[in-house]
Amino acid sequence: MQKDSRGIAKRKIEETLVLNLLRLSGLISIITTIGIISILGINSIPFFTEVGLLEFFTGLEWTPLFIPQNFGVSPLVNGTFLVALIAAGTALIFGLGSAFYLSEYASRKVRKILKPFLEILAGIPTVVYGYFALTFVTPIIQFIFPETIIFNALSAGLVMGIMIIPMVSTLSEDAMNAVPMSLREAAYGLGAKKYQVALRVIFPSAISGVVASFILAISRAIGETMIVSLAAGGKPALTINPLDAIQTMTAYIVTVSQGETPQGSLEYNSIFAVGLLLFLLTLIMNLIGRIVVTKYAQNYE
Amino acid sequence: MKENFFYILFLSAILIGIFSLVVLFVDIIFDGYKYLTWDFLTNYASRKADKSGILAPLAGTLWLIVLTALFTIPIGVSTALYLEEFASENLFNKIIKINVSNLAGVPSIIYGLLGLAFFTYTLSLGKSLLAGALTMTLLVLPIVIIASQEAIRTVQPSLKDAAYALGATKWEVSKKVILPHSIGGIMSGIILAMSRAIGETAPILIISSIVFITMVPSGPLDRFTILPLQIYTWASFPNDDFRAIASTGIIVLLFILILMNSFAVYVRFKTQD
Structure with a gap:
């Protein structure tokens, strides 16, 4: 029996060796997470001991690069959410419409042509969108609202929204496709029109997927960096006017990194504190998004 | 109506x-x-827009992608293979799975901070290609893992069962049945992950800062710049000529991405059974 196979002992050793090598690879992803949390934590401790959590969370001014330095993070958070809501709103309007069209109206052939085109939007580098916002969309906004300055939240938000359309569309369409045919047929059987089926049967049944796609879109927009760095400006501001210049958390990190900031300085540590807040915000949004999908997804089995 | x-x-x-x-x-x-001229591809960046070119960032991008691929492919494919074929359904493996999907949602700039603090300063790699490639590896690893897992899942169970029935070990089945049958999906996943890496700007900007580089890197420890970072620098100049060459840079960048994506589609098409 032994003749035709390699030695059993040798194969066993090889098997154990491979198993442990593969397990080690799997471990790298866990080490990455631990690394992210501890790097952000360790580097922001000196920042928080010097500035204090109270000032960070309740201060209303963020002027770390001028004297007097202020480290109230609220203008950055304000700017971040202003852009993110414009982006997620834009993406929701066009993404949801696209999902209705692709799932309820388009023939298989049309869907097969249109969908890949729409998805190209998600593959274009963000720096390209930043350029587009700054040099194409901003002049149009300035034409409509002549008072607008070159850097504004609206331009960055709209362009970011276009970028996220495929994400919202795909997630919503998946949820719509999961609605069983029998529900549609029942509604059609009662004489419903196509738009009535879409709005009153499909939409309520797929609502969890739509809500999740909106939350994940916000999370995606919060973390986006290059579009806001190029088009939204570098001026932290507490404002809800989309035509104002603002600064997002990500854009602040970029501003500090552009210069050669000495390691260990307060400015250096401040980008880790902002990064930690950014990480926690996106993590929470992603978790909520996933819970909405799994918990409120209708079970049709 | x-x-x-x-x-x-x-x-x-x-x-x-x-x-x-x-x-x-x-x-x-x-x-x-x-x-868009030949000179644009072979010149270094210059203080004059019409004399500027993208030789240094183009070379930097090429270096970065080759190094990133070198690290990403073995780790990503091994992790996918482990999760799909070797891991049992215990807590440890569940944590890895949840963790991989969570990592895919972490903003890229956070990876930049990780790279800056850990690779650049703690490991003293400086603002080098190696530090950039290691950071990029961590960033695209979840994409490669998830794509490879999907490819591995499409291998027909009957093929694996036949091999197991003949007495093959898990590694032998992986090597001789699973990988050969899922190589198309895995490769197109890798190419897509690399095209994501080519377009990423934020993490490299954090590590390398804005630099004026007029040399082609000669080794992994050299300083570098990449195409999207050069585009960002030019686009942020308040000067129409520099904004124009930023868009010329974008044309080159998009051309590379279209080329890579077409190749991914071709590979998937070619290896379909």
Whole structure:
């Protein structure tokens, strides 16, 4: 029996060796997470001991690069959410419409042509969108609202929204496709029109997927960096006017990194504190998004 | 009436998305075609827009992608293989799975901070290609893992069962049945992950800062710049000529990405059984 196979002992050793090598690879992803949390934590401790959590969370001014330095993070958070809501709103309007069209109206052939085109939007580098916002969309906004300055939240938000359309569309369409045919047929059987089926049967049944796609879109927009760095400006501001210049958390990190900031300085540590807040915000949004999908997804089995 | 209204509403939603794409391409080509010459590809960056070129960032991008691929492919494919074939359903493996999908949602700039603090300073790699490639590896690893897992899952169970029935070990089945049958999906996943890496700007900007580099890197410990970072630098100059060459840079970047994506589609098509 032994003749035709390699030695059993040798194969066993090889098997154990491979198993442990593969397990080690799997471990790298866990080490990455631990690394992210501890790097952000360790580097922001000196920042928080010097500035204090109270000032960070309740201060209303963020002027770390001028004297007097202020480290109230609220203008950055304000700017971040202003852009993110414009982006997620834009993406929701066009993404949801696209999902209705692709799932309820388009023939298989049309869907097969249109969908890949729409998805190209998600593959274009963000720096390209930043350029587009700054040099194409901003002049149009300035034409409509002549008072607008070159850097504004609206331009960055709209362009970011276009970028996220495929994400919202795909997630919503998946949820719509999961609605069983029998529900549609029942509604059609009662004489419903196509738009009535879409709005009153499909939409309520797929609502969890739509809500999740909106939350994940916000999370995606919060973390986006290059579009806001190029088009939204570098001026932290507490404002809800989309035509104002603002600064997002990500854009602040970029501003500090552009210069050669000495390691260990307060400015250096401040980008880790902002990064930690950014990480926690996106993590929470992603978790909520996933819970909405799994918990409120209708079970049709 | 209403029926047509909603039909047009939904159709225009998707058409506006696609129309924006067309406008974006036309705008960039219109802005940038003038500077697209051979010199643009072979010159270094210059203080004069019409003398500037992208040789250094192009070389930096090439270096970065090769190094990133070198690290990403073995780790990513091994992790996918482990999760799909070797791991039992215990807590440890569940944590890895949840963790991989969570990592895919972490903003890229956070990876930049990780790379800056750990690779650049703790490991003293400085603002080098190696530090950039290691950071990029961590960033695209979840994409490679998830794509490879999907490819591995498509291998027919009957093929694996036949091999197991003949007495093959898990590693032998992986090596001789699973990997050969899923190589197409894995490769197109890798190419897509690399095209994501080519377009990423934020993490490299954090590690390398804005630099004026007029040399081609000669080794992994050299300083570097990459194409999207050069585009960002030019686009942020308040000067129309530099914005124009930023769009010329974008044309080159998009051309590379289209090439890679077509190759991924070709590979998938070619290896379908």
